[in-house]
Amino acid sequence: MSKPHVVSAQSEPAMAVEETQPARVVEQLQLDEEGRNGVISSLPRVDGGWGAWSYLATATALETLVWGMANSYGVYLDHYTILYSTSTGLLPIIGTVAMGIMYLLMSPLSLYLTTYPLQRKITMWIGLVVMFSGFIGAAFASSAAGLVVTQGVLYGIGGTLLYCPTTNYMFEWWLNKRGLASGIMLSGTGAGGLVMPLISNALLQKYGKRTTLLSIGISYTILIALLIPFIKPRLPIPSSSSSSSRRPRPKVNWGFMRRSAFWLLWAGVLFQGFAAFMPVTYLPSYATALSLSPTIGTLTIALMNLARVPGQVIIGHLADKMSPRKLILLMAIASGISVFAGWGAAKNVGGLVGFSLAFGAFAGSYTALFSRFIAILNRDDPHLPAILYSLFFLARGIGSIASGPLSSALMSHNSSLDGAKGAYGVGEFGVLIIWTGTGMIMSGVGAGYKSYKVD
Template identity: 35%
Template sequence: MSFRDEYHDESYLIEAKDYAPSTASESSQAHQPSCDEQGTQPASCEDGLPLVDGGVQAWLFLTASTVLEALVWGWAGAFGIFQDYYSVHGRFKGSANIAVIGTCAMGIAYLIAPLAIVFMILVPRLARWVSTIGVVIMCLSLALGSFSQNVTHLVLTQGIFFGFGGCLAYTPSILFMSEWFITKKGLAFGIVWAGSGISGVMFPPVIEWLLDQYGFETTLRISAAVLFLLSAPFLYFHRPRLPVSTDVRHDRLDFRFLYNKVYLIYQLGNTVEALGYFLPTIYLPMYARSLGANEFLSSLTVALVNLASVFGSVLAGFLSDRYHVTTVILISTVGTVLSVFFGWGFAVTVPALYVFCVAYGLLAGGFSATWSGMANEIKKANPNADVTVIFPFMELGRGIGNIASGPLSEALLRADTWRGHAWGAYGSGYGALVVCTGVTAVVGGVSVVARQLRWV
């Protein structure tokens, strides 16, 4: 079978149907898909709607989505800096459950994404303002967190409320993306996910410097102000392409795909891959220090992974628009498995570890950019399903893997008996983590095997 994917043209027609007018009063929009299909490049079509897959307004929307993604996930992903600070400074020194703060922030932002999408579908007139509300909640949570007196206060503010606000800030990107991008949607999502990679490089050193200079109270207040100032100019462009309808599209809330085997297979691979994906970024700095790296060189490992994931996300999204999604997953899976077992497993010098970091970010970092292709395949098997509803459930699976990876990694470290009995990272005390990361990456490619067996 050719790698060139026949689903591409079909998914265009399906999604055009999804967003077709539901009432006669909206019939003026009916010719919009044909205008887009003609490949014309005027400023707008005859009905006044901006073009899909191009044009200034589409790229402004994509820019706004990328910035919000970068601010939410870049800041949440830098919690490790706060964790180190809270553990050894001030009133939180030695407190238990500090790690729960970061787990709540990232986990909730993932887990409630389906609820946020359903809410916006049921209350379409508020959907336009959800990201603005989310940014306000997110920034207020950090400002309130600066007054925390114990870890419980931080869990509620910097953890739960930040995760809730962050979810509202970025999920409109999922809802509106299918209106702005159709044939280039995979690339568009890849660019959006790349935003968190860029901020993942920039935020940690800045936050570390602020904590060292001013303490956590001032750092949280500065963070709240900066996140608001950076996001506010882009909120205007974070909006739908189509006019808001007064009719609620209940037909979009068809959840029968949740027990379809195609969804279950893709979700299995997605969740298990996430279970191991986060382990290297958590423990690479510690492993680098065991090789003799100083604090800066050890933190550079995570920066390299995040930077490489920028290119990995864009590349995976680009390929997802042109080839079957399992082809892209195969490339990601094979490359990730080889880089983990050989790159990390046998890295005994810091430069060799840096090579692994780049390879891992490039190959594993783009896995989430395949969600658009997964959603299209799931919709093909479930014609009544809505890709916009399917998509956040893929995020839900990643969130489950994210949360479970914390206690799993701690258990693996305690159970590792290879220290001093194997070569390279396998005998360093992190061998079980290396193996777990590689094995979960293998299972992440289960959809590739399933396609060969014609299960998907």
């Protein structure tokens, strides 16, 4: 194999070769490393078998719980707006802070756990304690600021400590079918986002904030405690005689950061993150502005997450089979149309249902592309996939954090489009819709990446 060099973005044949090569190279490097320890014969198979599928089932269940609650915040926002009517400026930040922290902390935590792999399991147990503390604190919080700290910051930190070690193992168990496996795992976000808004809304309506958060917090703690023992590595973790249980820091090739391909793909994720969280946060409030019942607002979030379940699996499978350039453009254009034409025209239940399903299927499934982004950038470094995955999560986290104050600014009275047609003229939602649709279109910038050429 000759030394790689950059070719034009239009070189699809070169791209096709490059995008299937890294998995084989990384697999061989893993086998070489394992062979030196004489353990090849005892390793479970990749891309299938009991070990791979049982890991994937457990990881999907954990994904469902951790991200399902975070993606249900729109229901809580509608309830909190009445409960804390004097602090409405802080309320939209709570949900975006929780998700933003989970995205932002992925990069440093992933690098740490790559260096200290024996710390992965204890990290998950610590995360469970922190998450439970967030639920308890939020249940007894008496102000919006208290909810930012508990339901926002503590939940976000706990979720990261639980989720990050789980994703690290994905790159050990799945190689050539990683897109499909990632899509299945990420579909848990949609499944949780389907169920949790319904559960949360029912509990909030009947029992109020405190009982709702206490009951969900206790249930989560029990369920996750049962799942953690089943999150296991495929590769043996080298033991160490030192008390710190550390191994030498892996030599990661950071050369990918000098490639325009990385920054274009990263920018696409960032643009998508600036806009993707707006509908999840504001659809219940938008339904209220249309004088629809709170149940309709909850239904829109549930349907959006329902569409993500098959969307993540299908997009993940397609990412293993077809050009990611085409998928990036498809997702960007379809997501943008769903916002401009779907949300922009939705002034009744039918319109909201149609928009929720379309946006969930396309924009909600965008993260299923991350596994293929990694294949574009990684050629022969077995430590790099987890780090790249976390860096794309970092971009999404920046967008999530920024979307809180951005949405508050966009929803100000000064940005109202009074008299505009369709949803654009409903309250202050017009500019928010334009921003969301533009962000979706801009996420297509990643399609301009250039590929390595492999002879």
